[in-house]
Amino acid sequence: MRALPRPDSRVLIPLAAAGLLLYLVGFPLAMLLLGSVSVEGEVTKGLTLANYIETYSSPRTYTLLLNSVLYSLGSSLLALTLGTGLAWIVERTNTPGRRAFFALSLVPLIVPGVVSTIAWIFLLSGQIGVINRAAMAVFGLESAPFSIFTLGGMIWAEGLHLSPLVFLVMSAAFKSMDPSLEESALMSGAGTARTLRTVTLPILLPAFASASLIMFVRGLESFEVPRLIGVPGRVPVFTSAIYSELHDYPPDFGGAGALAIGLLLISVVGVWAYQRLTRRAERYATVTGKAFRPRVLDLGRWRYAAAGGLVAYFLVIIGLPFGILLFASVIPFYIPSLEILSRFTLDNYRFVFDHPSIQLAVRNSFLLGATAATVTMGLTAIIAWITTKTRLPGRAGLDFIAFVPIAIPGLVLGVSMILQYLSPAFRVLPIYGTLWILVVAYTTKYLPYGMRTNSAAMLQIHKELEEAGAMSGASWWLMFRRITLPLLRPALVAGWIYIFIVSVRELSASVLLVTSESTVLAVVIFDLFESGKSNAVAALSVMLILTLLVIVAAVQRLTGRFGIKE
């Protein structure tokens, strides 16, 4: 034992991380709050509570609230059921073919939201849906059995889109779980089902609660599905209402701000519930100094049923929309008939290859995604350490602050960043017009995801390991780097992949911050879409999916399946 832990890094690094967090979130939050209490959203016109009174005394707000909550609950339940079930099958059973599933499960995440939503419309619309037409032909039905333009249709499209995220978070949790408790339960005569219910699931509570919270809020703030399915289905939700407030002239920024703050409060209640639920951290600490190997359950004959489940998920959730995309990518325009294949063409692919800004954007997006994911996961790992492993006063506040960006509309974030980095009064770093401003934007926007993934995983790590490190004289930084981060690895990788992917897809804030040189993929896709090149976008999506599969498969080989080293 050489000396006591050096106090400098133990205090300085977490403090710096907390400061950075405040810096990132503070400005956009202040703008949102100020706008919501200003006349017509402009503080120069005076302060008022009218926005709140008007918004929350209108019955329409409660229709929106009800729709939003039903939509979010429905889509998060669907995503949680699918994602957790799949994660369990892939991580903890001996189902054949489960290894190949990991990469495939990420496909729905990379497809641009507008593209996958339209693919579901083409599959399930009452008039033109391929599935409806097939079902009507096969079963001799008079009318279409499915209708996408309903609340149910919205839940379906969003829930399936969210399920890979649950899968990522939950498989990380399954991997980090010491199976000795399960073994003890089994040894004491509890059956598999009972062990699952009384031991496995309670231990996974933080991860599951994290995933539920993210899913719920993600549903609340989702935009493409409410826009493309909710508008035709006349199911208005919070986000479509905020969008519409912003579309009035004069724009009701005050009203939009008041709605956004409502969204924020709902999210805060979620974080509070999560903190209550997981407050006795030591209950979940199953990652200790002892080596372990996650136990794989022999499903016996049932493993073929599980494999069948994987295949069904793959065919329906990934295969069908991908099929539509592939079909759309080789025809000049989409019509729901195979006759159009007589006009088979590779022009869409040629267009993608020949378009110089697409290559630039792909390079920029991948670079940005990787940087933002690394910075966000690193920063939130430290913040999560503060909120779960210390008794620092105000640590719960940090947890809330890290969650705030989830309620800040992307456009508001974009505008606040222009002001923050361009106006002489606030400018700290000369990054306007460069890729760096996008790194800052993505890091801010995805703090909540990094935070939830990291803090859930941090709860699983027993403090005895850090104590051991400290006892051996390691500095805090050394201990954090050599003990905590490696133990967090499954969660770090899961969160990293997710943030990487959502950064590549981010549009609403990016669109205000890019220049022709710093353009990104989502912006280019949006532009192509707007200028009527939807079939070229389908071709690009197909290429992105294939690229993603290759990358993930390669990374999987290199890192031994992201797991704790076996």
Next chain:
Amino acid sequence: MRHHAHLTALVLTAVAAIVAGACGGATQPAPTTAPTTAPTAAATAAPTAAPTAAPKPGELDKATIDKAKQEGKLTFYTSLNEDDAKFVIAEFNKAYPEIKVTLNRKSSEKIVAQFITEAKAGSVLADVLETGGLDIAKPIKEGLIQEFRPPAADKFPDNLKDPKGLWTAARLGIESIAWNTTLVKAEDAPKSFEDLADPKWKGKILIESTDVEVLLALAKLKFKDDAKTTDYLKKLAANDLQPSAGHTETLDLLIAGQRAVFWGAHGHTTARKAKDGAPVDYMRTEGVLTVDGAVLPKGAPNVNAAKVFINWYLGEDGQKAVAARKRVPARPGIADPALMPKTTYVSGPEGIDDFAKYDKMWKDILGFQ
């Protein structure tokens, strides 16, 4: 997107205002540099200012052009799509190889939002701003635009330029009714906006849910009467419209056969799809023309280059470059006549003043939230 576009921009302006207000005037307001440039510009542009060689009609004086070449660069903010904008710039560089153009291309509401926010943050980076009329109205109202009457637009009709010289039309958008030619026979196709009020179209109409600008133009220039407009909209609403978000997305749904007709479809995108062989066509008997204006920001860093660019853009060569990309140039006599509707209703930036009224009518009667 142009129509729903402008509104988002406005919000962003509001946000910008909050911050500008919040920091208590600590930022430098954009217009500080403007007063010096504007009068000079006016003076040089006047024919009397060039006693030696008076510029030919439609051209700028030599002094401005020389200064522009000295500046040697400009930044062009536009909602023209990227390929088309690059084509226009390349054509411009054939005439003015000395002036390097930096492009910033975004959808209409976004480019305006960025411009306004930058101006409020104290940095005008754009030399030329060119985008949808209702969007361009916003920076004009905010006092961020300076007067400039491009000589090339001398012969433009009054509804294509601002009497105060704050904007000039550069491009037009055709808003009409498109139909799926598999589902609608040529002889049954609608001939006027009123045709879709007929109950025979019940359950067959797609509509972009934020297309208030079309209603606004019809109310002011076709019906010229709010009672008639309300009546029309009610009959339309009785036909069980299917709202949809985004013009491109809605056109794709029309082509795929979701419904038979699309109220408010964009003419030039419909024509492009039809040229690719898609089963779609649009009404040429009447249509709304939305105006995309070109403006010169106050405090533009390269004000002379900006003037040269705008003047070239609105002249024969620039407008032919627009037409070459299958778009509709504003300059009379250049647009492809095959694209143009016979009767047109021109909706310019001034429409913004009536927007709230028709937006309310739209939402109340059609029930869009």
